Amino acid sequence: MDELNGKKILLGISGGIAAYKSIELIRRLNDSGAEVRVVMTKSATEFVTPLTFEAISGNPVHVEMFGPRIKSAIEHVELARWADLIVIAPATANVIAKLTHGIADDLLTTVCLALTDIDLAVAPAMNLGMWKNPATQENIASLSGRGIKIWGPAEGFQACGEIGSGRMIEAAELADHVRSYFAVNQTYGGVKVVITAGPTREPLDPVRFITNRSSGKMGYEIASACAERGAEVVLVSGPVSIAAPEGIKTIDVETAQEMHDAVFANIVDADIYIGTAAVADYRAATPAEQKIKKSADELSIELTKNPDILADVAAMDTPPFTVGFAAETNDIEIYAKGKLQKKKLKMIAANQVGVSGTGFDSDNNKLHVYWNGGDRELPLASKAELARELVALIMEHYDA
Numbered sequence: 021m022d023e024l025n026g027k028k029i030l031l032g033i034s035g036g037i038a039a040y041k042s043i044e045l046i047r048r049l050n051d052s053g054a055e056v057r058v059v060m061t062k063s064a065t066e067f068v069t070p071l072t073f074e075a076i077s078g079n080p081v082h083v084e085m086f087g088p089r090i091k092s093a094i095e096h097v098e099l100a101r102w103a104d105l106i107v108i109a110p111a112t113a114n115v116i117a118k119l120t121h122g123i124a125d126d127l128l129t130t131v132c133l134a135l136t137d138i139d140l141a142v143a144p145a146m147n148l149g150m151w152k153n154p155a156t157q158e159n160i161a162s163l164s165g166r167g168i169k170i171w172g173p174a175e176g177f178q179a180c181g182e183i184g185s186g187r188m189i190e191a192a193e194l195a196d197h198v199r200s201y202f203a204v205n206q207t208y209g210g211v212k213v214v215i216t217a218g219p220t221r222e223p224l225d226p227v228r229f230i231t232n233r234s235s236g237k238m239g240y241e242i243a244s245a246c247a248e249r250g251a252e253v254v255l256v257s258g259p260v261s262i263a264a265p266e267g268i269k270t271i272d273v274e275t276a277q278e279m280h281d282a283v284f285a286n287i288v289d290a291d292i293y294i295g296t297a298a299v300a301d302y303r304a305a306t307p308a309e310q311k312i313k314k315s316a317d318e319l320s321i322e323l324t325k326n327p328d329i330l331a332d333v334a335a336m337d338t339p340p341f342t343v344g345f346a347a348e349t350n351d352i353e354i355y356a357k358g359k360l361q362k363k364k365l366k367m368i369a370a371n372q373v374g375v376s377g378t379g380f381d382s383d384n385n386k387l388h389v390y391w392n393g394g395d396r397e398l399p400l401a402s403k404a405e406l407a408r409e410l411v412a413l414i415m416e417h418y419d420a
């Protein structure tokens with residue numbers, strides 16, 4: 021499979037002659053299955069029209085920081101969050117200088133400044149004199165020192181008539197850089213992750229059951245984020261109304277006992293276990309074989325404890341790196357930390373439920389992640405973004 025398949029690339033285009041080469045770059049990235057969104061500087065629009073890039077990328081092109089076309093007040097943050105990688109090609113001497121000094125006076129540089137853990141690559145393109153200028157050279161050294169990837173420039177004939185260093189590398193070479201970037205970053209080939217998601221259903225009789233509120237969205241997004249990083253994923257899912265993620269082995273179960281069995285059939289060689297499922301703590305001791313009739317004014321049902329899947333995984337002789345979830349309505353920190361210690365987990369992701377706009381059926385969520393000796397808040401974001409941030413955090417600690 022091409023490493024670029026399904027990748028989200030934000031392409032920044034600044035005002036240089038080489039802007040026309042980005043048309044071919046987009047085509048190449050698209051052909052390999054990547055999705056490209058374009059942010060142009062105002063100067064760049066003097067060289068190639070936004071309409072050209074809209075037509076080639078199939079997505080609206082972003083230029084303005086302010087104005088009627090802006091759909092969201094935090095478009096710059098959303099664009100930075102959306103991307104797996106930001107590539108600026110061509111990168112003018114001016115943009116390189118602005119990135120060096122943290123200047124954010126247009127949409128492209130503001131998006132770059134809003135980056136948190138997304139990587140940035142620049143493909144310098146400029147006249148020989150601009151490239152050789154000590155200011156540019158110092159800026160490039162500074163960006164490189166901060167981990168920003170510098171792809172190029174190449175030597176050769178320049179639009180100004182000179183011959184030397186400063187040409188933007190060709191689209192094919194740039195696409196190869198992007199491809200190898202993802203190949204190197206898919207370092208979780210060989211890592212097996214077992215994830216549980218959704219609720220369980222514990223039958224009371226053939227037509228009724230006890231369950232927990234859970235859409236399964238967070239677990240499904242975490243499964244996709246792990247697969248994105250090249251991990252082998254087994255998703256054990258309770259009944260949900262969302263489609264199984266593509267390319268991920270999904271095992272459908274109903275009860276807590278079935279979930280327990282499916283997890284233990286797959287856990288022996290697993291490296292990481294992430295329990296997001298809302299497993300029912302109790303089940304009916306003896307579910308009725310026939311539908312329970314409405315007769316008596318009061319009805320008691322005897323409940324018995326379900327197996328604690330998370331605790332059982334963490335208690336294995338050689339347990340995987342075990343991550344739990346805690347959905348709490350109050351005193352989140354106390355309950356989450358308690359669960360971390362009691363169940364001997366490596367990490368726990370806590371979220372507050374019962375507030376509108378987050379949790380259960382919402383597409384957004386926020387988490388507070390705790391581990392022994394540390395914690396991190398992952399602020400409100402789409403569940404897809406949050407899943408990627410959480411998986412990055414898990415991988416950081418799993419590797420440590």
Ligand SMILES: Cc1cc2nc3c(=O)[nH]c(=O)nc-3n(C[C@H](O)[C@H](O)[C@H](O)COP(=O)(O)O)c2cc1C
Binds near residue numbers: 034036061111
């Ligand atoms: C015809 C023309 C070609 C240019 N080519 C480049 C170039 O290749 N690289 C560069 O750094 N600047 C180039 N410039 C200068 C930039 O367009 C100028 O510095 C501009 O302010 C850059 O804005 P931006 O970085 O916001 O896109 C060129 C200017 C003109 C008029």
